[in-house]
Amino acid sequence: MKIAIAGCGFAGLSTAWHLLEYPSVSVTLFDPKGIGEGASGVSTGLLHPFPGKLGLKSWQSDAGMKATLDLIGRLEEMEGIPLADRSGILRLALTQEQEEDFQENCDLSCEWWPRERVLETIPDAAPKPAMWIPQGTVVYSKRYLAALWKACEKKGALFCQEEVSGPYDVLVWAVGSDILGHVPLPLQVSRGQTLLCRWPKALPCALLSNGHLTPTEFPDLCQIGSTYENPESPLDPKRALELKERAVLFYPPAQDFEVVSIGVGSRIARDRGYRPIVAKTGPKTWVFAGLGSRGLLYHAWLGKALAEAIVQGYEGLRPEELYKSLRIS
Ligand SMILES: Cc1cc2nc3c(=O)[nH]c(=O)nc-3n(C[C@H](O)[C@H](O)[C@H](O)COP(=O)(O)OP(=O)(O)OC[C@H]3O[C@@H](n4cnc5c(N)ncnc54)[C@H](O)[C@@H]3O)c2cc1C
Numbered sequence: 001m002k003i004a005i006a007g008c009g010f011a012g013l014s015t016a017w018h019l020l021e022y023p024s025v026s027v028t029l030f031d032p033k034g035i036g037e038g039a040s041g042v043s044t045g046l047l048h049p050f051p052g053k054l055g056l057k058s059w060q061s062d063a064g065m066k067a068t069l070d071l072i073g074r075l076e077e078m079e080g081i082p083l084a085d086r087s088g089i090l091r092l093a094l095t096q097e098q099e100e101d102f103q104e105n106c107d108l109s110c111e112w113w114p115r116e117r118v119l120e121t122i123p124d125a126a127p128k129p130a131m132w133i134p135q136g137t138v139v140y141s142k143r144y145l146a147a148l149w150k151a152c153e154k155k156g157a158l159f160c161q162e163e164v165s166g167p168y169d170v171l172v173w174a175v176g177s178d179i180l181g182h183v184p185l186p187l188q189v190s191r192g193q194t195l196l197c198r199w200p201k202a203l204p205c206a207l208l209s210n211g212h213l214t215p216t217e218f219p220d221l222c223q224i225g226s227t228y229e230n231p232e233s234p235l236d237p238k239r240a241l242e243l244k245e246r247a248v249l250f251y252p253p254a255q256d257f258e259v260v261s262i263g264v265g266s267r268i269a270r271d272r273g274y275r276p277i278v279a280k281t282g283p284k285t286w287v288f289a290g291l292g293s294r295g296l297l298y299h300a301w302l303g304k305a306l307a308e309a310i311v312q313g314y315e316g317l318r319p320e321e322l323y324k325s326l327r328i329s
Contacts, residue, residue: 092208
């Protein structure tokens, strides 16, 4: 079976990796911009089950975490270098409302820390209580994307830096926010900016609050992210610089971080809810889109499900069911 995949971000590469587990399949990836040049390449790498304002555990997050961590682990074995920081994520509650929400949503996979415990761990942090997420991971996105592509290439994948061209038996659209140009889906795009900064000393874990502060693969550099902007408004780097002011509220030493560069990307999510869309949209065509701010949580698990659906001829979704996500128990 000849499969073409349009888009080389988390979604396209994960689908390729899982498809290539089947000997009957050949995969060609297409992306005019190159590998990891979309939102995936600017992602600040947060991977944990409690994204979203309220800190509610996300749909199928155990399956999502497991699939992503398994994939990262396999690639790390192949590459012999770390692709992620597994020091955990501390989610500080800055307001009384957050304190109530986070405490209520803390389950057995996380702990509720009083401010004293927070300050014992990070003395310079804002004196606030927090949700401690030990399995919280920060993926080194660019390095991970490069490793994932290398692994796909080893398994026989081809890459063309151009628009998709045939012939193929199946085409997968995994084009991130550009999906709107191809298929009318109920999705919303938002632009995000991040700051790459130099910090004097790495923290013992990632911090998440009103914004976030994450380590990178380089010990002297961290990332502060990220904004949610209207993609139609003119790009304003001042918005990105406001991120530093927000970080100061939960980690005051961020005030003195030197900004090295600004990253920009567009995420796309359902206009209501956050479950990504994996759907068959025509006899030969599938769409994998709408990963929103949970790309790392869902790309591996849903990429595997999509690969299975394609190879095993799953016909559960007809084009008229386009707007429904693939049901996976
Ligand atoms: C600033 C920012 C920070 C983020 N931080 C996090 C985070 O901490 N944790 C997290 O889980 N998620 C995060 N996200 C979200 C995450 O990055 C996305 O969910 C994820 O990257 C989506 O992956 P994708 O493969 O669907 O899209 P993309 O990575 O955008 O990839 C789509 C690719 O398709 C290509 N393409 C477009 N049109 C065509 C075409 N016609 N033919 C072929 N190729 C085409 C593009 O060039 C692009 O490379 C963040 C996003 C942004 C913008």
